[in-house]
Amino acid sequence: MASRLNPYISFSGDARQAMEFYRSVLGGDLSLNGYGDSMPQVPPGYEDKIMHAMLETDSGFTLMAADMPPGMEHKPGNNYAVSLSGDDADELRGYWEKLSAGGNVAVPLEKQMWGDVFGMCTDKFGITWMVNISEQG
Secondary structure, three states: OOOOOOOEEEEOOOHHHHHHHHHHHHOOEEEEEEHHHHOOOOOOOOOOOEEEEEEEOOOOOEEEEEEOOOOOOOOOOOOOOEEEEEOOHHHHHHHHHHHHOOOEEEEEEEEOOOOOEEEEEEOOOOOEEEEEEOOOO
């Protein structure tokens, strides 16, 4: 397997719901491994939480996530975003519509000064997404 770089997002208890939502948006195969599936003794309250999730799509996207492990504090930050980019405008607009629904749009998906169509939103799970549709030329 070649080396790869992909986002790994930490959640505070709703990783399953978030990853199922991302599968509904992006398609693909989702594997979910719960703390209860992987640990001989599950800490109280972690029976249904996700220790590791991976979504792999037909478009080649990989997104990983987990609920924070016991003893670690969940500290959401604004120092990351997940970027979707390419030149398939219909596909990317479809992702945008689903990701921005129920969330907050910071930059509407529209033509920008650099020539591409770009938008940025925070989805209903608090994750920031940037969508860039390259101008075909």
